[in-house]
Amino acid sequence: MSKRKQYHVDHSNDCHSKLEINEQENGASEVKKIKLIHPNQNARMIMIDFSNSFSHHTESVDEIRGLELSLKKKFLLQQEGKKKWLLNRELKYEHFFPVEFMNDKEFILNHIKKYGYGFGFMASKLRQDRNFVLQAAQLEGGVLNYYKEDSLNDKEVVLEALKTKKGFSLESASPELLKDNNFVMEAIRLNEKSVWYASEKLWKDRELVFEAIKQNKKALQWVSHTLRDDKEFVLKALQLLYPEFENFVSISDANKEIMLKVVKDFGFLLKFASEELKNDRDVVCTALKSDYTSLEFASLDLQNDIEIALEETKRNGYALKYVSPQLKKTKDVVLTAVNQNGYALAYASDEMKKDREVVLAAVRKEGRALQYADKKLQKDQEIIFEAIKQDQSVFPYISHHLFYKDCSYWEYLNCERKHKELILKLAKLGVERLFRYIPNKFTEDRELVKKVANINGLSVVGLCHYSPLRNDKEIILEAVKNNGVALKFVSEELQKDPELVMEALKRNGFALDFSDELYQERMRHFYHDACLGKQQHSPQNCMSESKKHCDFLFLERRFREE
Template identity: 30%
Template sequence: MKPNFSDVNIQYSSDHDDSNNHTIVSSSLEQLLELLKCKFRNQQFYKMKYLTNRWEFSKNDEFTPIEFMGDKEFYWIKVIIHKKYSIADSLENVNGDSNLMLQFIRECPYLLEQASYSLRNDREFIFKAIEVNYLSYNYSIFKDPILLERYLEIKNSKIDKTQPEINYKKCNDDEMILKAIESNAVVIQKAPKKFKKEKSMVLKVVSRNVKTLSYLSNQFKKDRDVIMEAINKNAYKTLEIISPFALKLMDDKDLILMAINRGEPFALRFASKRLKNDKQVVMAAIQQTGSALSEASTELQNDREIAMTAVTKTPYAYEWVSSQLRKTDRELALKAVQGDGLMISCVANTEFKLDLEIALTALSLSGRALVFTESKLRTNEEFILEAIKRNGFVLKYVVGYIPSNRISEEMILQAIYQNGFSLNYSIELLRARMNNCYPELYLPSSSPTILGN
């Protein structure tokens, strides 16, 4: 809101009017000051909103809101900080900036393919790209001898030089051998026999590198003390190596629980059938990650308490819930889509898929969930509009189910208002987004097109 300077009414009059005039001027200035304070507060609020959105959306791989398509700092944060390697929806002031693109290519070589047409066809730029990341040569349209030669020079310089061979069998320094084994389990093959034969030494060996179990005799693969020591180091890898040889240990409840409680819920994968059907063991695993439900018995996959615990912890665990529960338990279906909208693809009951609460909840989290929504809903324009109001990204998937001439202006605007998603970039849509989402934003470094008005 602009200050109304017409409110300032200064009149020159005789001395006896000075007091009244001073009061009028003072009051008007106070009003102006309050208006300026309000303006400043609003500007700061929308600036913070813009910067917060820029940070949060830069973590997103799905799309870029229209207000950030020309924002170089947005893409720098996305690529360099968040390691999200997609700039395909950026404007040319971003993907055509050679210095910025070289930073991106240093981080990820295939981003060369997403550079502007002019940069991709600039041989000098390609040479610089190979200098900062030689792997970018693989994504270049130029394959001439000079570029190939530089690529091979850099590639060969990266190859580790061969280290001098050490004769471990004649080495008397046990600690040096153990350190070598810690780096490379194969060293145990070249070490003195005691490293594979003496239990006291074997315990030290597996505590350094559990992969050495592959080179030990079956006697040690079945030795509970050795396996417990190895589990303390790496539970999953230990069980993966010994499970074919130590069936008795795979039925040892305390050992399997120990492995699970060491932060390896998928230790359940190697447990015996009896333990996969043990509710305590399975509960311990799914409380760490619900997807461990995939390793539980069919009976426990049909246990509602187990299923609800798994889905609450990890929504996509719904995929491994029994078909019986997925067909009959609405609460479980809703819980799944509340955590991951794409879980609507696993809802087995058509009635649940037509449930507006379930469908709209799914779409509010994932635009792609529209692909798995019942056709009766995804071709309903009223339903689609409501979904877009909850998640603008739904509009991307609408195109496949509603003819383009039936995609209304209101759908397009609601998507822009909701999260800035746009099928196409235009100044008009950018202005609509800025006026709706950041009506009093002032960024001195931004261009008028970014600010909208």
């Protein structure tokens, strides 16, 4: 007569396994199949039948031990896969979401909340989910920039996006909404910048503009330049906002105390202050804290004040535009400006644009600032590579300085070997679509193109239409193996190629869109078919959770005891 024992191993709230061991009269035991069932997922794993007997014959013991070790290895791999998944779920993704997270609503919302972007990386079907779009818009208004349809005509969704004051403006709303004065007023109440994008009808009706300013006083800063320059309009607006102006006939009549109060809120109104107050350091500095452009209206003496210039350019490099011509030649001021914003180089004196140290500082902050440097420095190799390091997208605009004879260092690059070395160096710097902007002969060099593909897959995508290698699958395969995102830039035909799709998935989880098949393949290949459970997790508890999911490893000990 056989005896039956049952062991239950619970390794999560919603995942369990069951082991049945039948002990027979002859001392042998039969271990039945174990089913690992996850009631909340359409998945069932049937585990192996170890043996029909627990006899002490060497062959049987070896077989059981082998199966036991195989099972243990699988569980350990799943444990490691779960840990890897948990850690990857907390990473910041710059260019795409791996397929395992493309359809994960909680992950997407968390990424948007933490980093301010990611909506464009998610599964396309989620963009049709209004409730999810609304949740995302409440975190980051800019998510609506990925829409050209219903959401931009959805009043509630658009208002939630505007409320965040992040990345979304009223101009992106549908024309129908912009015709609705009540909607526009509510938009302005929530986000003062909305007044800048209000419909033409609003601008023609000043009473509506005044009503908007009543709704949100900050809207005054965002009215059109025409209205900002209109003394009569500005005076009436100030009378609505500040009781002190009730009996004034001119803004310039305001004394220092009143003007300090005004420019603290609206620095640009320094324009209407008296000449005396425009030369008052307290008034000007207060205005500058509100709006750096107000330096344009300060007296010449204060525009030439190096202390003010250094303070303002440190806060906003563009303030260099409004300092005196003399200070635009002052290296300390210019360096302070370009270290804050490289584009400030545009407002430096010609002398400073020829200064190597200044230009290097500018391009290290903003690669595209190179366009404002002196022509000679635009051809300087070190400066060019510093600009490319900061912003690879600058390469198309300066490639002619590297590969054509008018380059100041042509002698250094006067042979094909040197050109090839340069191309490989650019690929290592991360330049994308490199072959579009270099001499045609290199786009036909198969060996060179393959080398580049191995260094940076995105450097070879988008080969010129006339290149014989443009749709060469072998080269595209190398590119995708280097970076799965390369699949995004190849022809539609190659995007559907199963081998390329799988390679992109294996490389870094890239997929053009979410599908269950790709998700399952990614989980199998990269996470060892880890059982994730229903709960959401964090890296802090991943070790304890992973351990809990592998409690059934104690079976090894039980088998020995039996």
